[in-house]
Amino acid sequence: MATLELNQIVKSFGSVDVLHGISLSIESGQFVSLLGPSGCGKTTLLRIIAGLEAVTRGTLRIAGRDVTDVAPENRDIAMMFQSYALLPHMSVRENVRFPLRMRNRGTRKEQDERVQATLETVQLGHLADRMPRQLSGGQQQRVALARAIVSDPKILLLDEPLSNLDARLREDMQVELIELHRRLGLTTVFVTHDQEEALSLSDTVVLMNAGRIEQVGGPQEIYASPRTGFTSEFIGSANLIPVRVEETAAGPRATLPWGEVIAVAPGSKPSHKASLVLRQEDMKLLPSQTIIPNGFRATVETRVFLGARIRYVLRLGDMRIKCLAPGTDIFGPGDAVVVSVPDSRAQIIEA
Numbered sequence: 165m166a167t168l169e170l171n172q173i174v175k176s177f178g179s180v181d182v183l184h185g186i187s188l189s190i191e192s193g194q195f196v197s198l199l200g201p202s203g204c205g206k207t208t209l210l211r212i213i214a215g216l217e218a219v220t221r222g223t224l225r226i227a228g229r230d231v232t233d234v235a236p237e238n239r240d241i242a243m244m245f246q247s248y249a250l251l252p253h254m255s256v257r258e259n260v261r262f263p264l265r266m267r268n269r270g271t272r273k274e275q276d277e278r279v280q281a282t283l284e285t286v287q288l289g290h291l292a293d294r295m296p297r298q299l300s301g302g303q304q305q306r307v308a309l310a311r312a313i314v315s316d317p318k319i320l321l322l323d324e325p326l327s328n329l330d331a332r333l334r335e336d337m338q339v340e341l342i343e344l345h346r347r348l349g350l351t352t353v354f355v356t357h358d359q360e361e362a363l364s365l366s367d368t369v370v371l372m373n374a375g376r377i378e379q380v381g382g383p384q385e386i387y388a389s390p391r392t393g394f395t396s397e398f399i400g401s402a403n404l405i406p407v408r409v410e411e412t413a414a415g416p417r418a419t420l421p422w423g424e425v426i427a428v429a430p431g432s433k434p435s436h437k438a439s440l441v442l443r444q445e446d447m448k449l450l451p452s453q454t455i456i457p458n459g460f461r462a463t464v465e466t467r468v469f470l471g472a473r474i475r476y477v478l479r480l481g482d483m484r485i486k487c488l489a490p491g492t493d494i495f496g497p498g499d500a501v502v503v504s505v506p507d508s509r510a511q512i513i514e515a
């Protein structure tokens with residue numbers, strides 16, 4: 165059953181339209197990411213789901229109930245923000261108890277049991293009597309998470325919850341979030357502008373662009389089958405090359421702007437105005453004399469070491485493309501190379 169249904173949600177701030185008719189259905193138990201560049205409307209959409217922002221038009225249902233005009237506290241949702249704002253004068257236990265007290269949920273004893281069980285869930289059972297200032301950033305984050313889930317909400321809303329953490333802690337928390345979601349099966353909507361985070365955490369990625377949904381799909385699908393140029397550039401930072409596609413006896417072929425012809429993904433439709441999507445990590449650079457089954461020639465313009473990998477900027481005619489290669493493939497500026505591309509990795513989208 166769909167836990168959350170958004171129907172043609174429009175939001176304007178004064179004369180500025182921020183959301184242009186968002187429709188989306190989220191199944192019970194899913195982990196969904198709202199992903200997109202800064203300013204595309206992710207946080208506004210999350211705040212509308214939470215009831216912190218009114219819609220201009222459209223409707224919103226949670227577990228089948230129309231909640232468009234229902235106050236936040238009566239929506240059966242919990243939200244955790246980027247700044248997780250624990251109450252500094254209350255212990256961990258009292259911070260987590262707070263939502264239960266506000267809603268008068270159960271007796272003191274029942275609240276105690278529920279708080280303790282929730283703290284165990286986020287592996288903080290042993291720190292219940294500490295004050296927030298006595299905790300590390302990651303531990304404070306987990307207290308905030310416990311406070312969000314203690315009242316057993318139907319939907320958990322997370323607004324960039326990991327963006328204040330350093331890289332290492334962030335990775336640890338990502339793993340914890342996945343495990344927590346697996347254990348509790350809580351329907352979760354997660355806002356992020358980080359595509360890797362969205363792809364690694366979610367069952368479904370909702371990619372937004374300027375107040376509209378650009379594409380919805382599983383991480384694999386959205387990565388492997390971008391339907392628009394925006395999706396392919398945003399996810400996996402692909403190169404987009406204008407091409408003409410023709411069907412031949414041997415399968416579809418694309419003519420590149422500098423005249424070379426390569427085999428492209430089976431099923432690609434003939435078109436005079438299409439784009440070839442070449443992901444940086446799908447290309448392989450080889451010495452110029454190598455015979456390859458499919459690909460084209462290029463010249464290395466720039467090389468940037470990134471530790472385990474190297475980013476090359478390649479020149480082809482008057483175009484430049486980027487390529488990510490394992491750190492052992494070493495070419496220098498000015499080197500002629502051949503770029504090998506398996507046809508299955510050469511996706512075509514309508515320009």
Ligand SMILES: Nc1ncnc2c1ncn2[C@@H]1O[C@H](COP(=O)(O)OP(=O)(O)OP(=O)(O)O)[C@@H](O)[C@H]1O
Nearest residue numbers: 177180182200201202203204205206207208209357
């Ligand atoms: N209260 C407001 N009044 C006027 N404009 C607003 C208001 N809140 C948001 N906006 C505008 O709405 C647009 C979407 O903002 P929103 O915060 O939803 O984007 P976002 O995708 O979450 O971006 P970020 O990743 O930077 O947080 C932005 O152009 C923003 O300036």
